[in-house]
Amino acid sequence: MSKEQLKIFDTTLRDGEQSPGASMTRDEKVRIARALEKMRVDVIEAGFPIASQGDFEAVEAVAQVVKDSTVCGLARALDKDIDRAGEALKGANSSRIHTFIATSPIHMERKLRMSPDQVVEQAVRSVRRARQFTDDVEFSAEDAGRSEIDFLCRIIEAVIDEGATTINVPDTVGYAMPWQFGETIRTLIERVPNSDKAIFSVHCHNDLGLAVANSLSAVTYGARQVECTINGLGERAGNASLEEVVMAVRTRSDVFQCETGLDTTQILSCSKLVSNVTGFPVQPNKAIVGANAFAHESGIHQDGVLKHRETYEIMRAEDVGWSKNRMVLGKHSGRNAFRSRLQELGHSFDSEEDLNESFRRFKDLADKKHEIFDEDLQVLVSEADSEAVSERIRLLSLKVCSETGETPVATVVVVIDGEEASDTAEGGGPVDAAFKAIKKLTGIDAVLQLYSVNNITTGTDSQGEVTVRLKQDERIINGQGADTDIVIASAKAYVNAINRLLDREERAHPQGDV
Numbered sequence: 130m131s132k133e134q135l136k137i138f139d140t141t142l143r144d145g146e147q148s149p150g151a152s153m154t155r156d157e158k159v160r161i162a163r164a165l166e167k168m169r170v171d172v173i174e175a176g177f178p179i180a181s182q183g184d185f186e187a188v189e190a191v192a193q194v195v196k197d198s199t200v201c202g203l204a205r206a207l208d209k210d211i212d213r214a215g216e217a218l219k220g221a222n223s224s225r226i227h228t229f230i231a232t233s234p235i236h237m238e239r240k241l242r243m244s245p246d247q248v249v250e251q252a253v254r255s256v257r258r259a260r261q262f263t264d265d266v267e268f269s270a271e272d273a274g275r276s277e278i279d280f281l282c283r284i285i286e287a288v289i290d291e292g293a294t295t296i297n298v299p300d301t302v303g304y305a306m307p308w309q310f311g312e313t314i315r316t317l318i319e320r321v322p323n324s325d326k327a328i329f330s331v332h333c334h335n336d337l338g339l340a341v342a343n344s345l346s347a348v349t350y351g352a353r354q355v356e357c358t359i360n361g362l363g364e365r366a367g368n369a370s371l372e373e374v375v376m377a378v379r380t381r382s383d384v385f386q387c388e389t390g391l392d393t394t395q396i397l398s399c400s401k402l403v404s405n406v407t408g409f410p411v412q413p414n415k416a417i418v419g420a421n422a423f424a425h426e427s428g429i430h431q432d433g434v435l436k437h438r439e440t441y442e443i444m445r446a447e448d449v450g451w452s453k454n455r456m457v458l459g460k461h462s463g464r465n466a467f468r469s470r471l472q473e474l475g476h477s478f479d480s481e482e483d484l485n486e487s488f489r490r491f492k493d494l495a496d497k498k499h500e501i502f503d504e505d506l507q508v509l510v511s512e513a514d515s516e517a518v519s520e521r522i523r524l525l526s527l528k529v530c531s532e533t534g535e536t537p538v539a540t541v542v543v544v545i546d547g548e549e550a551s552d553t554a555e556g557g558g559p560v561d562a563a564f565k566a567i568k569k570l571t572g573i574d575a576v577l578q579l580y581s582v583n584n585i586t587t588g589t590d591s592q593g594e595v596t597v598r599l600k601q602d603e604r605i606i607n608g609q610g611a612d613t614d615i616v617i618a619s620a621k622a623y624v625n626a627i628n629r630l631l632d633r634e635e636r637a638h639p640q641g642d643v
């Protein structure tokens with residue numbers, strides 16, 4: 130018997146971007162959107178166009194390049210938001226406007242200061258307006274997880290009558306329990322008289338670690354769209370993780386009456402791409418995409434797997450993109466091999482110069498490191514993209530002296546707005562000294578919130594990938610840098626974060642006041 134379709138709505142580029150420090154540039158969003166399209170995600174929520182000019186342009190750019198997935202823009206239930214989303218999506222092959230308004234007593238009274246009647250009226254009006262731009266309109270009842278069921282039934286019936294084709298039921302604050310949430314979906318589908326005219330969707334936050342469980346419970350009771358993000362990125366504790374939802378439905382096809390159309394072999398490269406772009410490392414024990422997800426440590430497990438894989442493995446590592454043969458390129462690889470491997474990883478070059486510049490970086494790296502892995506290539510192009518964004522400050526050179534019993538000293542040369550400048554500083558260690566010298570040169574007064582180093586591959590010649598998180602006023606920014614020398618990688622990451630801080634753009638927040 131053929132199964133029903135479960136739509137995967139990816140919101141990495143919108144809700145995922147709401148993780149503090151995860152803001153993405155237009156080009157980064159386009160790269161991730163391409164990778165999501167390659168994975169055959171049904172809907173890509175590319176951003177919140179009214180939030181800022183940058184977000185508008187990012188949604189517009191994604192709408193231009195993505196052809197096979199539907200591209201969606203978020204809009205509060207306000208005319209100006211909907212018009213902006215409609216405008217940004219004009220070039221899309223298939224577009225969706227996602228409009229929302231809060232429906233829980235606490236949000237209606239305290240945040241919106243609106244009566245339930247006013248909320249219904251505004252929701253209906255917004256769906257009507259969105260339908261002027263596209264036939265594909267999604268309505269979300271924000272904070273549905275804490276809303277009254279009678280009111281949810283009322284507003285959902287009204288927006289479906291007005292032409293909403295997807296009804297999203299978000300657990301905005303991650304409060305629901307799986308059995309209750311499943312029951313809510315069952316009740317809504319049963320009680321809303323026109324529920325057969327729309328697809329029911331869920332959007333779960335992970336505040337209690339239940340986002341995936343709640344989503345799957347909802348699927349069991351009739352939800353046919355799940356909103357999720359790569360690596361579970363998202364506001365606060367994040368959203369349901371795409372890879373976990375998709376692999377749960379696939380692995381336990383015996384208990385689900387639906388299936389996704391995703392090419393799961395793309396999962397790992399998407400995960401790495403998102404991690405590289407945002408600078409949010411994936412914890413080693415993360416399900417599906419963590420470095421240890423398919424590693425067997427105990428002798429008993431290893432013995433079992435060797436005798437018969439299914440003794441301890443419920444999924445095949447290859448099915449989510451882990452491959453055994455990871456060495457791809459080396460010092461003698463040519464431009465074509467380089468270009469085609471990056472194309473396989475979902476990266477395309479905008480121009481010949483772009484390719485040449487990345488190839489030059491690849492050759493530099495290959496001089497320092499004999500074996501170049503997919504992970505190295507991903508970082509290499511990520512770095513090239515983030516430098517292209519805004520480079521008011523460029524690191525020219527760094528010299529550090531670090532010796533037992535002596536205070537480390539760093540001398541940094543940078544170009545700031547075209548002018549070369551140099552300074553020296555001492556520090557507790559070489560990285561501290563380099564950061565102090567950069568701080569003196571740029572005069573940027575930001576608080577360092579996080580400094581982390583990850584080795585991209587294994588071995589002491591591996592590139593170190595450094596993430597630096599800076600906070601200035603209320604803005605939090607991540608910067609990344611990679612190099613086989615981790616002090617240089619650290620300085621690159623620090624300069625990258627400062628460049629992002631200088632690239633000031635105020636953004637509205639979707640959960641802010643209407």
Ligand code: KIV
Nearest residue numbers: 229269271272299301
């Ligand atoms: O969490 C939430 O409620 C949202 C909505 C905008 C769908 O992100």
Ligand code: ZN
Nearest residue numbers: 144301332364
């Ligand atoms: Zn959300």
